[in-house]
Amino acid sequence: MDELPLRAVVIGSGVGGAAAALLLSHAGVPTLLAEKERRLGGSAAAYERDGFRVDTGTHMLCRGEEGPLGDVLRRVGQGDAITFRQSSEPAALCVAGGARGTRAGAAPRAGRVVLQAELWRLAGAARELARGLDLTPLEAARAARLLAHAAAMRDVDMAACDDATAEGYAARFVPRAAAAARLGSLLGLPLLLPGAEASAGEALFCWRRIARSGQQRYPEGGAARVPEVFCRLARELGAAVWTGAGVRRVLVSDRRVRGVELEDGTALPARIVVSTAGLLPTVSGLVGEAHFPEAYVARARALAPQPRQVQVKIGLRRRLVAAGALAGLGGESDGDGAPALPFYCLVPTRFDPSLAPPGHELLCACAVSGGRDGAPRGAPAASVDGLLRALAGAVPGLLSDAVFVDGAPADGRGEALARAGELAGELATATAQTPGQVGRARPAVYTPVRGLYLAGRAAGGRGAGMELAASSAIECVDRILVDMGRDLGAPAPPALIDIAGDLLGRAAASTVTWAARPRGQAG
Structure with missing residues (x-):
């Protein structure tokens, strides 16, 4: 392992991958981001x-600079880089x-x-909510109580609801099946899941964030602005950003990452690989199930993906x-x-x-x-x-x-x-936020293969949409730095920053961020 260069390869340039590349670069870890498409952004791209x-995906409103997207920028000293x-x-x-x-x-x-x-005034709109959901006056009062309760819940209370569905939770307040189904469907909307499948704990977590943040925000320039800025800042910190560079497989031996092999056959040695391709596609496709414990593979296979x-x-x-x-x-x-x-x-x-x-x-x-x-x-x-x-x-x-x-x-x-x-979105690579797949049961950002990590909407993080992906990336990079023995509160060692260009070789120095990677060029 020691003979390998200290390099991180991030697979995918969506919000999660771009955020991970930026945070790793800021921490002084030489980083290369590989995107298979000719444009950046993944499901957060635009045309x-x-x-x-036009956004290629349909994205939830976010808390802007107050949420995880702003957290990523503040961590690298660029809090105003996105409006x-x-x-x-x-x-x-x-x-x-x-x-x-x-x-x-x-x-x-x-x-x-x-x-x-x-949205934060939902709890006070009982009369209009009752009319729209066909609730009786008593049901409307109970629905208002549910929404007010959600806005004030503690984390421990929400965690206790993780294994209930949003519809089942609504039924505790509004027992009539049809009314509970309609109210549960609204609760599950932030997770883009029907109320009969969405985790109540995770749905309530999203609604509480909405209630406490008030007015919601959207990036100036559209959703694509987020990964574009993250990638630009990462490159300014020395990262290489390659488009048109699909990863064929992650190179592993003795349950340790050795690097990646691109679609054109180029091998890139690395100690760290961060995949945003999804848990099962990473395990069964990019790496191979033989490199993982049987129980881990079984768990990956059993997880329900986010439906398209x-x-x-x-x-x-x-x-x-x-x-x-x-x-x-x-x-x-x-x-x-x-x-x-x-x-x-x-x-x-x-x-x-x-x-x-x-x-x-x-x-x-x-x-x-x-x-x-x-x-x-x-x-x-x-x-x-x-x-x-x-x-x-x-x-x-x-x-x-x-x-x-x-x-x-x-x-x-x-x-x-x-x-x-x-x-054609990429939500199918995400892990659906259903009971048994959130909270402590959500897939971890680290894996049994040393040096292999997950980021994006497949593992780690909380919330919805772009904020979930950014939250996952923060969690992923923090875990990588801890595994490296780094103090999360300390700045990157100057020596790491000084040798970043040498370790990346010509890749970081000569690759044009917004252009496709020249065929055959290695890092």
């Missing part, structure tokens, strides 16, 4: 269309008309905005949505009032109008799919058409003002609406 800058903007319009909660108000075969009636206020999301991106000729985000229950309901389609829709142009031509608006939406049967319990499988109907119900006139509609169904093919696979 251009008709004057719009996080607030919207002048709050988020809105929408519930589409149910089956009782819809004739057979017709589209559901326009959704009702039952909450037009900051049905997504649509809509460019509008004019501004129609008076909200920074829409969240709720769309589509038709069954006869018992259970939710048909939980959905989330971000309006990035409400935070940064420059993401669209003047006067235009951009919507990025996703429908929540079940991890086991492809749909929330008692509902049809999520589809692009179903999500569009839900959005059209919440925003009348939406499709008639559309400049374009890009969509990706759950299988990632999107033959009718997808743009050359650009919207």
Whole structure:
């Protein structure tokens, strides 16, 4: 092991990988980030269309500089490197008309905005919440109590709810099955899981963060701005950032990392490898199950991945949505009032109008799919058409003002609406935040293979979306430094910083960050 250079190879340039590369570089560890695509960002990348800058994923609003994304920047002394903007319009909660108000075969009636206020005021909106969720006055009071309780819960109280579902937790307050299902679906939205599958403890953790932080934020320039800045700062600290450099396998012997081999056959010796490819893809694909204990492999195989999301991106000729985000229950309901389609829709142009031509608006939406049967319990499988109907119900006139509609169904093919696979997200590499997969049961950022670590939404961290990935990266790098015998409160040894360029060789000195890695160039 000692004969190997002190080099870390980070696989993947999403928020988790880019944050890990930045933090490692700041700690004085010579780092090379390898991204298989020709552009940076992973599921947080962006593409251009008709004057719009469109996120490839649908991202939750974040706490900006107050959350893990800001923590990463502060750790490297660059707290102002990304501007996080607030919207002048709050988020809105929408519930589409149910089956009782819809004739057979017709589209559901326009959704009702039952909450037009900051999310932290949810507990005080019992009357509107009751109307939208078809709750009785008593159920509305109990639902308000649930939301107020969630905002004040301690960590130990939330941990006690980790193994309950959001729907099961809601049933403690609202016993009627249909009401609990609808309320549970709203609780599970931050995790992009139906209430029947989302961990109550993790969902409540997200809602508490929302309640305590108040106004939510979004990066100026869109979600892609986060990994772009992280990678730029990492390069300024001496890291090499290679695009078009897919990793074929992680080199391991005697349960120790020896480096990686790229798709073109280039071998890069390294003592540390951080994978953001997901737990099972790393274990079974990049490394090989023979290098792990049988129990670890069995656990990796048993974990439920985050289901792929049905997504649509809509460019509008004019501004129609008076909200920074829409969240709720769309589509038709069954006869018992259970939710048909939980959905989330971000309006990035409400935070940064420059993401669209003047006067235009951009919507990025996703429908929540079940991890086991492809749909929330008692509902049809999520589809692009179903999500569009839900959005059209919440925003009348939406499709008639559309400049374009890009969509990706759950299988990632999107033959009718997808743009050359650009919207096929990478959420399937994440570990679903279901009971038995959160808290102490969540996969660790370290592995039985010495020098192999995990970052991103597959292991470690708490929260949702980009914040979960950044939180995981912080946890991962802290563990790496501890394993190296470093004091987390101490600055990087000057000797490590001084020799970083030598250890990386020509890679760090000559590789252009935003260009593809020259074929055959080694570090």
